[in-house]
Amino acid sequence: MSSSTSTISSGWPRFAVVKSDFKKTYLRHITKEESTAKGVPPTSLLSDGNDITSPNVKFELISAKKNPKWVHIRCSHNNKFLTMQVDKNNVDNPWVILASSGEPIEKDSPEQPGTWFQVTKDGDTSFKFTHVASQRCAAFYRESLYAVLGIPVDGDAKMTEFDILDWQSLVLFPKTPTVAFLGPNNKYLTPYGDDSVMLFNSVDITDVGVAHQIFVVGDGYICVKNVSTGTFWTLSYKNWIYAIVHDLKDATLFWPVKVADNTVALLYKDPIFSDDNYEDGLNANSTKITSVAKLVVVETAGSRSIYGIDFRPDEGRIYNVQALEKAHASAENYDEKDDNTLNLTFSYKTSRATTYSASGSFKIGVHTSIEVSEVPLVAKETIGFSYEFTTTIGWASTKTVETATESTYTVKVPSKTRTTVTLIATQGMCDVPFSYTQRDVLHDGSVIIHKLNDGIFTGLNTFNMDFIAREEKLPTNKDDNNPSSSVKNCITKY
Incomplete structure (x- = not known):
């Protein structure tokens, strides 16, 4: 070298x-x-x-x-x-x-x-x-x-x-036909006049002028195309942003920078921002990402449904596997000669958490439902499934379910011995990729359907319940009036 x-x-x-x-x-x-x-x-x-x-x-x-x-x-x-x-x-x-x-x-x-x-x-x-x-x-x-x-x-x-x-460092825009940009005045960005200068002057998400298509170019740059004009944004007269270019070219490239869950700044040599010289307009003459440089990304879909999920368990991974002490119980046998067999009851909770998400950078509040009939879970050293009735759950939100459970364990306690039994549960997490169909209903009633493969299921569940018994000898001076054996109440840990 x-x-x-x-x-x-x-x-x-x-x-x-x-x-x-x-x-x-x-x-x-x-x-x-x-x-x-x-x-x-x-x-x-x-x-x-x-x-x-x-x-x-x-x-x-x-x-x-x-x-x-x-x-x-x-x-x-x-x-x-x-x-x-x-x-x-x-x-x-x-x-x-x-x-x-x-x-x-x-x-x-x-x-x-x-x-x-x-x-x-x-x-x-x-x-x-x-x-x-x-x-x-x-x-x-x-x-x-x-x-x-x-x-x-x-x-x-x-x-x-x-x-x-x-x-x-990449900004991944939603896998959706169009997005809108909300400005610092709480209005949407739209083209204005014959020269299509971009202004924040619409309060209606259903306005055809607010819809924009995002095209990713090269190593993460984007071009923004206004749907109503059919033209791309570019820097023009006095650094204002206009939707006037008909083809993708270097003059239409912007570098997106994510600044919050649903907020982006766009760099065109310098950050772009609204400027009072042109009422609520989009300008590019600052060297810093200021408060007025931030554009809130809003999806133009009215509702969304996710279905046709196809998990790829062979490409999943299991991690954060750990043993947890869920509960303890003990039994005592004061008999001088005979062993006793006693039943111990354990009360404990198991947890299960599931999240369905995709690779997008933004958390955008489109009402989304997802239909599932099987849920991946960690089963020993593999990823298995629990099969359930088709149900509708939330997208990109974690659903946690805790289940109260009782288990009975029969233990043989030798004479003059205390036996303590610990319930050990194994907890693990898994990531399982999946493909899916996304159906968007736009505000004008039109329907757009995409087949996508960037889904990730993240799950947490408990499995492998094991009982571990530990024996210790009892003192010899036990009062003879006491019973020959006893069971201490279960102490539950979560």
Whole structure:
């Protein structure tokens, strides 16, 4: 490597998009449909990603425990870690990189290479990912991600160079036909006059002029198209924003910055904001994101329903698994000779929490209902399902249910012994991706239906109820008038 190459310590973002300096495309996880159609593993990684907002291009960089200068790379779409595997169809470069390991691996063997990579800076902005043990570099080669020792004859010198883009700096607008922008005067942004200057002058969300389409361009820039004029925003006379451009071009690019749950500022070389020189207009002449630079993003859909959910449990992950002491009970046997068998009753609560959400950046108050007939849950070391009647629940909100339960445990208590029984429950969380159908009813009564695959189910539940008994000898001076055995009331813990 050149002298300009330096090793990153912990300077990478947690969630990243990996962009090729060679192809100018993003590393992405293959879809289930593509995997079936091409006859390739569902863990395959492709080199042709062109939508930076897709959940398929999101990866998590996790520092290795053995050496924090190395990283494990987890594909967020299928929750699997990147690892090397022999590609028998490629004689020249047999090592392909797949998102196939369920856990990070910090050791290497011929049968199972480790999942750790060294990230090194190469030049001003580009990086290389080198597999620690094999010293092979990750490379966009042909249609996939390979691990190479050198540049193939039919390769390119930049095929091992990548940009690391911060996923969390991206603003993901709603997967909806149109949005509106609410200004500091509590009015919606609309085009005004023959020159379509953008003003905050409408109080009606159903006004056709307030609706805008968002187009994502490049590494997270957006273009904003007003629906009523059919034209894009741009900077024009005296830095005012006009909807006058008919085609996507550099002059229509804005960089969105999220400033609150449903609020954004748009940068066009400088932040844009309303200015008193043009009553309630949109102007771009500030170098700071001030209070008047903030636009509230409002969806123009009147209502929304989510249905046709298709979970992908094989791409889910289980985490935060822990044992919890739920309750204790004890039994005492003062008999000098005989064992006693007693029943202990435990009272306790179990919790279950569920959340259905998508990858959008904003929390926008469109009334949304979701129909589900099965719910993922953690069952020992796998993700299972509980099947229930089709029900309607909320979207992007957590539903928590606590259930009071009683269990009886029969314990054999030896003579002159106190036996204490503890009820241990295991609690775990899971993330399960899913695809779904979204049906939007707009304010004019029209219906828009989308098929989307960015859903994430997050669940918490209790499982594996175990009883653990502990014995201790009783003192020998017990009053003979007392009963030979007793049961202490259950002490419940939550």
